[in-house]
Amino acid sequence: MSTPVNIKGPSGELAAVEEGALVVSTLPVPAYSEQILSLPYANFLTIDGEGVIDDLTVVGSLANPVIAEVKAEAGADIYITEIKVIIAATVGGNGMALSQFGGINGGVTNGFVPFFSNKGDRLQVSERPLYTNLDFIRIGDAPALGADDTAFRVKGAKNSTGYAYLPVWDMRALSSGNGVRLSAGSKQSFGVEIRDDITSLDGFEVLAVGFRRFV
Numbered sequence: 001m002s003t004p005v006n007i008k009g010p011s012g013e014l015a016a017v018e019e020g021a022l023v024v025s026t027l028p029v030p031a032y033s034e035q036i037l038s039l040p041y042a043n044f045l046t047i048d049g050e051g052v053i054d055d056l057t058v059v060g061s062l063a064n065p066v067i068a069e070v071k072a073e074a075g076a077d078i079y080i081t082e083i084k085v086i087i088a089a090t091v092g093g094n095g096m097a098l099s100q101f102g103g104i105n106g107g108v109t110n111g112f113v114p115f116f117s118n119k120g121d122r123l124q125v126s127e128r129p130l131y132t133n134l135d136f137i138r139i140g141d142a143p144a145l146g147a148d149d150t151a152f153r154v155k156g157a158k159n160s161t162g163y164a165y166l167p168v169w170d171m172r173a174l175s176s177g178n179g180v181r182l183s184a185g186s187k188q189s190f191g192v193e194i195r196d197d198i199t200s201l202d203g204f205e206v207l208a209v210g211f212r213r214f215v
Contacts, residue, residue: 037214041078043070045191045206056204060194062110068206069117069191072182076212080171080190081179083114085136088157088164088203095163096153098134102201107132110195116180119187125174129195136167139174158202171210184215 044054045068060066072078089102101107111129115122130136137152144151145166157164171179182188190208198204 039076039212039214041080041208041210041212043208045070045208049189049191054205056194056206057199057201058194059197059199060110061197062195065113065193065195067191067193069189070182070208071189072184072186073212074185076214077184078182078212079179079210080182080208081210082171082208083140083169084207084209085167085169086157086164086203086205087133087136087167087201088162089201090159090162095150095155096133096165098137098152099132101132102198102204104198104200107135108196108198112136112195113193115191115193117187117189117191133165137165140167140169141173162202164203179210 043051045056047053047056047058047066047068049067049069049071051070054068056066056068058066070078070080087096087102089096089104091100091103096103099107108131111131113129114125116125117123126139130139133152145154146152152165152167153163154166155163157166180190182190192206194204
């Protein structure tokens with residue numbers, strides 16, 4: 001059983017239908033009648049969650065993890081569409097390897113735990129902690145930058161002699177398509193638990209990118 005429906009345009013004309021499909025045109029810009037304002041969003045995960053301390057080369061442990069996060073804001077929904085990471089270290093020889101974390105041989109012991117938090121209740125994003133440079137890269141979709149043992153690795157990100165991996169996570173592919181939403185005025189956050197001593201690295205930064213949708 002079907003119910004006939006007539007869809008009319010602003011001038012009263014019937015919408016065009018071909019082979020059972022509604023014919024529409026996609027606007028390259030938001031409609032002039034759009035009442036909801038959206039603006040770009042980019043914020044580092046920080047230890048205080050307020051955008052101040054973004055140097056994450058800290059001493060964490062399993063018993064006392066260091067929490068770095070971005071929090072919901074009062075006046076706008078935040079949609080995180082990408083997570084961009086820098087893992088930088090100065091390592092002798094041929095530089096960092098995928099099996100390390102930074103230049104820590106074998107990776108870290110306790111691992112990093114990405115999470116979504118709602119009113120203090122945390123949902124772990126990955127099934128298991130992340131221990132190595134490769135673990136961070138596998139979640140993302142960034143293309144290889146080099147070949148063989150230099151794949152995904154760049155030189156000079158933090159200093160002229162150091163190396164870095166630059167994983168990028170597409171949160172739209174890992175969610176419903178709009179990314180991770182932090183609802184306006186809520187107690188929600190997106191973050192990572194750091195559960196090891198990573199002070200030997202030149203840098204560990206996590207940048208959340210997306211857009212604000214004002215409500």
